[in-house]
Amino acid sequence: MPSPATAGRxxxxxxxxxxxxxxxxxxxxxxxxxxxVVDSVxxxxxxxxxxxxxxxxxxxxTVFARTITGMAxxxxxxxxxxxxxxxxxxxxxxxxxRRLQGDRIGTVPQDPNSSLDPxxxxxxxxxxxxxxxxxxxxxxxxxxxxxxxxxxVHIREPERVARCYPHEVSGGMRQRIAxxxxxxxxxxxxxxxxxxxxxDASVGVRVVQLLDDLRTRLGTAILFITHDIxxxxxxxxxxxxxxxxxxxxxxxxxGFAHQVLRNPVHEYTRALIAAEPSADVPRGRxxxxxxxxxxxxxxxxxxxxxxxxxxxxAARHEEVA
Amino acid sequence: MxxxxxxxxxxxxxxxxxxxxxxxxxxxRLPLRSRIALTLLVLLVALVLAAPVLPIPSPFAGDxxxxxxxxxxxxxxxxxxxxxxxxxxxxxxxxxxSLIAGVMxxxxxxxxxxxxxxxxxxAGRVVNTLLMRGVDIxxxxxxVLLSLLxxxxxxxxxxxxxxxxxxxxxxxxxxxxxxEVSRIRDLDYVxxxxxxxxxxxxxxxxxxxxxxxxxxxxxxxxxxxxxxxxAGGLGFIGLGVPSPEPExxxxxxxxxxxxxxxxxxxxxxxxxxxxxxMLFPLVGDGLREAISGRGQDS
Amino acid sequence: MSTVLSAEGIVKRFGSFTxxxxxxxxxxRGxxxxxxxxxxxxxSTLGRIVMRxxxxxxxxxxxxxxxxxxxxxxxxxxxxxxxxLVPQDPRNALNPxxxxxxxxxxxxxxxxxxxxxxxxxSGGLLEQVSLPRDYLHAYPHELSGGQAQRVAIARAxxxxxxxxxxxxxxxxxxxxVQAQVLNTFAELQSSLGVAMFFISHDLxxxxxxxxxxxxxxRGRTVESGPTxxxxxxxxxxxxxxxxxxxxxxxxx
Numbered sequence: 001m002p003s004p005a006t007a008g009r010x011x012x013x014x015x016x017x018x019x020x021x022x023x024x025x026x027x028x029x030x031x032x033x034x035x036x037v038v039d040s041v042x043x044x045x046x047x048x049x050x051x052x053x054x055x056x057x058x059x060x061x062t063v064f065a066r067t068i069t070g071m072a073x074x075x076x077x078x079x080x081x082x083x084x085x086x087x088x089x090x091x092x093x094x095x096x097x098r099r100l101q102g103d104r105i106g107t108v109p110q111d112p113n114s115s116l117d118p119x120x121x122x123x124x125x126x127x128x129x130x131x132x133x134x135x136x137x138x139x140x141x142x143x144x145x146x147x148x149x150x151x152x153v154h155i156r157e158p159e160r161v162a163r164c165y166p167h168e169v170s171g172g173m174r175q176r177i178a179x180x181x182x183x184x185x186x187x188x189x190x191x192x193x194x195x196x197x198x199x200d201a202s203v204g205v206r207v208v209q210l211l212d213d214l215r216t217r218l219g220t221a222i223l224f225i226t227h228d229i230x231x232x233x234x235x236x237x238x239x240x241x242x243x244x245x246x247x248x249x250x251x252x253x254x255g256f257a258h259q260v261l262r263n264p265v266h267e268y269t270r271a272l273i274a275a276e277p278s279a280d281v282p283r284g285r286x287x288x289x290x291x292x293x294x295x296x297x298x299x300x301x302x303x304x305x306x307x308x309x310x311x312x313x314a315a316r317h318e319e320v321a
Numbered sequence: 322m323x324x325x326x327x328x329x330x331x332x333x334x335x336x337x338x339x340x341x342x343x344x345x346x347x348x349x350r351l352p353l354r355s356r357i358a359l360t361l362l363v364l365l366v367a368l369v370l371a372a373p374v375l376p377i378p379s380p381f382a383g384d385x386x387x388x389x390x391x392x393x394x395x396x397x398x399x400x401x402x403x404x405x406x407x408x409x410x411x412x413x414x415x416x417x418x419s420l421i422a423g424v425m426x427x428x429x430x431x432x433x434x435x436x437x438x439x440x441x442x443x444a445g446r447v448v449n450t451l452l453m454r455g456v457d458i459x460x461x462x463x464x465v466l467l468s469l470l471x472x473x474x475x476x477x478x479x480x481x482x483x484x485x486x487x488x489x490x491x492x493x494x495x496x497x498x499x500x501e502v503s504r505i506r507d508l509d510y511v512x513x514x515x516x517x518x519x520x521x522x523x524x525x526x527x528x529x530x531x532x533x534x535x536x537x538x539x540x541x542x543x544x545x546x547x548x549x550x551x552a553g554g555l556g557f558i559g560l561g562v563p564s565p566e567p568e569x570x571x572x573x574x575x576x577x578x579x580x581x582x583x584x585x586x587x588x589x590x591x592x593x594x595x596x597x598x599m600l601f602p603l604v605g606d607g608l609r610e611a612i613s614g615r616g617q618d619s
Numbered sequence: 620m621s622t623v624l625s626a627e628g629i630v631k632r633f634g635s636f637t638x639x640x641x642x643x644x645x646x647x648r649g650x651x652x653x654x655x656x657x658x659x660x661x662x663s664t665l666g667r668i669v670m671r672x673x674x675x676x677x678x679x680x681x682x683x684x685x686x687x688x689x690x691x692x693x694x695x696x697x698x699x700x701x702x703x704l705v706p707q708d709p710r711n712a713l714n715p716x717x718x719x720x721x722x723x724x725x726x727x728x729x730x731x732x733x734x735x736x737x738x739x740x741s742g743g744l745l746e747q748v749s750l751p752r753d754y755l756h757a758y759p760h761e762l763s764g765g766q767a768q769r770v771a772i773a774r775a776x777x778x779x780x781x782x783x784x785x786x787x788x789x790x791x792x793x794x795x796v797q798a799q800v801l802n803t804f805a806e807l808q809s810s811l812g813v814a815m816f817f818i819s820h821d822l823x824x825x826x827x828x829x830x831x832x833x834x835x836x837r838g839r840t841v842e843s844g845p846t847x848x849x850x851x852x853x854x855x856x857x858x859x860x861x862x863x864x865x866x867x868x869x870x871x
Binding site: 342508515519527 | 699700707711726729757
């Protein structure tokens with residue numbers, strides 16, 4: 001009988017790229033009280049696997065993702081551990097962190113405008129990044145590699161684009177370039193925070209499909225943050241991909257994508273799926289997440305409901321009763 | 322009351338906020354440092370305004386036989402100046418003049434600057450350029466030179482001083498107001514106000530000015546401190562009020578002769594100027610914080 | 620059926636860029652017209668034009684039977700009561716220095732509603748958007764995104780308009796909060812009979828809420844008609860492309 005601490009976890013012996021245990025993050029709020037934004041969350045990330053952090057604003061998903069990759073805000077109080085190749089990212093000195101983050105962890109941000117320097121040509125920025133992280137022996141090799149990377153992210157006419165400035169290309173293309181920069185150092189882990197939400201639907205879908213394709217080809221692990229169930233379903237396309245539903249700083253449901261998205265157990269996950277508007281639902285009758293569910297904080301530890309699929313114990317008991 | 326009338330009364334009577342939305346008054350929301358500064362300031366102003374009825378000698382009554390007496394001399398707790406006039410009295414009346422010269426120009430400049438900045442912020446590009454470039458020109462004009470010119474044409478005096486200082490400070494206030502107005506004019510709530518059918522006055526007075534006022538007022542209050550010091554400086558070089566009217570800057574000027582023999586006496590006006598220029602910004606800062614607590618976008 | 624809002628041949632250029640190139644539509648009383656398109660399609664520009672916040676270079680907009688851009692200042696003020704805006708960003712939809720009650724009262728006062736009516740009507744408005752009366756005393760920063768948006772809706776219906784122009788009114792909200800606000804829109808339409816001009820890039824939302832739909836691509840009408848027809852059996856390749864994207868990102 002698996003103990004609560006290991007509920008929903010991947011079987012032992014699976015090599016983990018990143019192993020986060022019991023991570024808590026708090027911020028100082030008004031009246032000198034500490035607000036817990038992430039409450040004892042653990043997660044294991046595997047190679048070639050997509051893990052989706054599914055949650056709405058305020059769930060703590062972004063803070064959690066940044067914290068376990070060593071990028072917690074400085075004013076935060078952090079507990080727990082996050083092991084990456086034997087190094088605890090929550091405890092490592094800044095210099096080691098920077099090296100790891102540049103070299104082996106790539107980030108794709110939500111805002112395609114924030115990751116690129118508007119004053120420099122695109123090709124030049126990729127070349128600089130490659131040289132800085134020692135991924136190319138000299139400038140000429142870096143230029144060749146930069147073009148390769150742009151091709152890898154399905155940019156047509158990569159030489160022309162390399163000569164452009166960021167504002168001269170579309171938002172979707174800027175996002176692909178951000179992905180190109182993220183994979184330029186052949187990272188073992190890519191963190192993508194809502195990469196498609198600022199883009200038009202069709203463009204966003206193609207960006208997500210690109211990430212999916214890349215993880216298969218390059219074997220990277222992907223930590224994908226989103227509030228959109230449809231996008232979650234799109235990126236978590238392989239049978240071994242996982243979904244973790246976050247609510248109020250805790251993981252309330254965790255399992256393989258097909259388990260969580262097709263047979264959700266937690267009422268919040270069910271409500272999220274049912275809240276999708278469509279012509280099938282009569283107007284005025286969309287499912288709504290009740291306030292007491294949304295604001296509740298005492299969901300309890302995760303408990304297995306089937307192999308690999310765990311739900312917060314409080315929700316589970318209600319279902320059984 | 323019957324049930325129906327009670328129900329109607331409940332609907333019509335103004336609802337009082339539940340505990341959730343009950344808020345503390347403005348004064349209680351001021352941070353501690355501002356409350357202390359405000360108290361000191363109020364005390365000082367009260368003292369200064371009460372000067373004419375206090376049992377102190379006239380600031381003009383000088384006895385050359387008792388010149389430059391030190392602190393705690395008989396009948397003169399703060400000594401006397403180079404003409405035998407009581408220093409405490411000189412300082413009190415001088416502070417009164419300095420406060421007027423410090424505060425009035427800011428009040429005038431804030432009002433005018435607010436109007437100019439708001440009009441420029443809401444107007445089309447042509448009017449905005451005209452107004453703001455005019456403001457830039459005013460910005461470039463040094464206050465001392467302006468005071469000198471005005472003193473020459475209109476004569477030295479409190480009125481000239483206030484006029485000169487008002488003109489100096491209009492420009493920065495107008496800039497702040499224009500920046501703030503430009504920032505909010507395209508926001509959705511202003512758009513909603515424009516589509517509500519409300520008149521320009523209502524939109525300006527209730528939707529726009531209250532949003533920009535905290536930033537403008539906070540800036541203006543900090544200006545008072547600087548302005549008191551500048552008025553003192555102008556008084557020091559003789560562009561303030563003419564003697565024998567007491568004014569902190571001119572008192573300082575007169576006391577130069579005693580700076581080595583009786584330094585604490587000579588520097589007393591400086592202490593007052595410093596105190597004033599620190600107290601005002603402390604209050605203004607706290608005021609802005611307290612108003613922000615009400616829901617300004619920070 | 621009476622037409623509450625219509626437009627013929629709207630053209631709008633910004634310098635050399637053509638945002639709208641001959642767009643026309645009709646909105647009937649109590650119906651919802653969904654305006655769908657990607658960024659750059661011109662849908663927001665169209666929304667601003669029908670609110671008379673922007674003047675078109677060509678074409679007419681009729682509010683009922685009145686030419687919207689032919690009204691003088693007095694008639695315009697009266698006409699404004701009939702068409703109201705629900706904006707996208709709940710954070711900027713409300714004046715931060717005014718409580719919810721004050722914002723609502725401003726709206727009532729703008730249409731010369733007598734003072735004695737204010738409290739009763741503002742309380743009633745909150746009830747219509749399912750918010751407790753106590754929230755009249757709240758400042759916008761004390762509200763969640765969904766609550767602020769519902770207050771924005773309450774403000775828009777304050778003077779019983781005939782048309783609500785919703786410009787991406789649910790796009791900035793979380794999915795489950797969006798569901799609540801969409802339900803509110805549906806309830807209001809059935810209780811007040813208000814027509815909705817619903818601008819959105821989200822095909823699922825438009826499909827759920829609209830009777831008719833207009834698909835815009837780069838300033839041109841690509842396809843229009845009843846939602847069931849246009850989204851069920853799209854004729855135009857662009858519409859099909861939009862639907863493709865939606866179906867790819869759908870939980871199985």
